[in-house]
Amino acid sequence: MxxxxxxxxxxxxxxxxxxxxxxxxxxxxxxxxxxxxxxxxxxxxxxxxxxxxxxxxxxxxxxxxxxxxxxxxxxxxxxxxxxxxxxxxxxxxxxxxxxxxxxxxxxxxxxxxGNEEFQYRVLEVINPVTFRLVFFIYWTSLFAHWVACGWIKLTPEFLKDSDIITRYIRSLYWSVTTLTTIGYGDITPRTNTQTIYTMFVMIIGVGIYGYVVGNIASLLSNVDISRIKFQEKLDTINSFLRYKKIPADLSNRIRSYYINLWENRHGIDERDIWEELPSAMKIEVSLFLHAKLISVVPFFRDATEELKREIVQQLKPIAFMRGDLIFREGDVPHNMYFIAKGSVDIIKESSGTVLDSLHEGNFFGEMALIDDRLRSASVRARTFCETYVLSRESFREILSHHPQFAKKIRQIAMSRKKQSKQTGIETPAR
Structure with missing residues (x-):
């Protein structure tokens, strides 16, 4: 420069x-x-x-x-x-x-x-939006400097009695006002050469102005694209609720559900990401996310690595709002649940007694996987809960591939039935 x-x-x-x-x-x-x-x-x-x-x-x-x-x-x-x-x-x-x-x-x-971590960090910093922004600031600043120097070269009499710094700042001021198409007119060309130079700068300035407007609009629209998508989805939900004339209390619960999903997941739909991942990578991600969850279940604790890999692939995410009844006492069991976030209460509805409270990392409803008894207690979400569900059908299909583990499960089922006859309640293990 x-x-x-x-x-x-x-x-x-x-x-x-x-x-x-x-x-x-x-x-x-x-x-x-x-x-x-x-x-x-x-x-x-x-x-x-x-x-x-x-x-x-x-x-x-x-x-x-x-x-x-x-x-x-x-x-x-x-x-x-x-x-x-x-x-x-x-x-x-x-x-x-x-x-x-x-x-x-x-x-x-x-x-x-480089390695994967280095690739991610570099490509994260030098993404297209960042590059465009840095590129724009760099070139517009440099070009404005060059134009200002060109004006001084063509106009030697411009503030000739002033010091160099003042002449440069005033020339840079003319450069910026001309390039941005503002042009206050306090500094104007006097000769044909200056006039032609000014016209050239004006033409360039129109292009820069259009580039600026287009890029700023693009940058602003991409600042938080997930939030914009969420707002569009919420508008669609509101239209659906009004069209179907859903009662106000239920409508508010539905809106709260989606707002909680946004606050906890930032608009990320796991299922969409899951479908796009290759199967090998999907298994690795599942093991990372759920290995700790399934390891707390007593009859999964000693399972082989191969068995765990099959189980984590069958887990499905599901969220519950505060106060939602996840299942009711006397229901036919179909799933067991792993708590990834939040807490639940185990309730004996006949007496209204809270038998226990389970938190992140706990599980419940595991007997649904090993016998056909009806639910012996109700489970209600104490806070907003993110859970992962393993269905009885998926689990039984897995057992068919692992006969030794299936034998162990039958033994556990017999033991739990004897225990339930004594207490009358399905004890939610931790």
Whole structure:
């Protein structure tokens, strides 16, 4: 950014700037050498052959890198004598700004070659929305700076009695107001050249303005797309409730159910994700999510890994609102439940007694899997509950694949029947 200022203001550079300039030239030169030794990905395969790497580099960024790093100021006399040009050739370093494209590309390629965690972190940061935003800020700021420097070059009399900082700030102000199509008119072109330059900047500014509006609208619409989808779903539910004339108390419970789903799951529907996952990955995710849940069940505790893998695949998510009756005393049993979040009360309806309260990590209704007795107690959601359900039919199908485990279950069933005859209640194990 300093090079255009040096050209339009013709100020002398102090030794400190020259020192930093030499450092950057050395770094750019080292970068050129490293690029000849840096492989590239082709169809996700890393190519390290020196001839192929050099050929690709010559065809891509070598020319830009060379012009950016070459010390034209050192050889200024030579270029002036033979080519009639001065050290303004250093403006070619502006080409280095184009390398920002290669930076983002390189980071993405680096992510492709790294481990899964590194890939996720890099691609999460350099996602398309982030890239577009950074790209826009970078180029608009740089272009506004270049336009301001161009205005100073074409208008040497502009605030000529003021200091360099004031002239630059006022020129940058003209650049921004023109590019954004605001144009207050307090700084206007005087000559034909200035007028043509201003028209050119205006045309570019219209494109930038359209790009800004389109991108801001896109960014805002993607800030929280899941919330927008949830609101659309809630509007559909409200229309359904009004159309069907559902009573107010029931309508409120339905709305509360979906609002609780949003607050606890942020609009994520597990079933949609589940259907898209390949079977092998689905099993791994299921084991991670549910292995602890099924390990607390006594008759699953000593199950083989293969059996657990089959069980977790059959678990289905289901949520209950506070106060929902999950099942009632005397119901025909069909499922057992694992509590992933929330708590429930075990109730003896005949007396209204709360026998027990179960919390996250507990289970209930397990006897539904091993015998056909009716429910001996009711279960009510004490808070909003996220549970996973294992049906008796799925469990029995699993048992058919594991005869030894099926024998053990029959023994447990006989033992639990003897126990229930003594207490008269299905004891909810923890």
């Amino acid at each position: 300093e090079v255009p200022l040096r050209i339009v203001f013709h100020y002398k550079v102090d030794q400190e700037i020259v020192f930093y300039e030499r450092i950057f030239q050395i770094l750019f030169s080292i970068d050129i050498l490293l690029n000849f030794r840096t492989g590239f990905f082709e169809e996700r395969t890393l190519v390290m052959n020196h001839h192929q790497v050099a050929r690709k580099y010559f065809k891509s960024w070598f020319f830009v890198d060379f012009l950016s790093a070459f010390p034209f100021d050192v050889f200024g006399g030579f270029f002036y004598e033979y080519f009639g040009v001065t050290d303004t050739l250093r403006i070619l370093r502006i080409l280095r700004a184009v390398k920002v494209f290669e930076l983002f590309k390189s980071l993405r390629l680096l992510a492709m070659g």
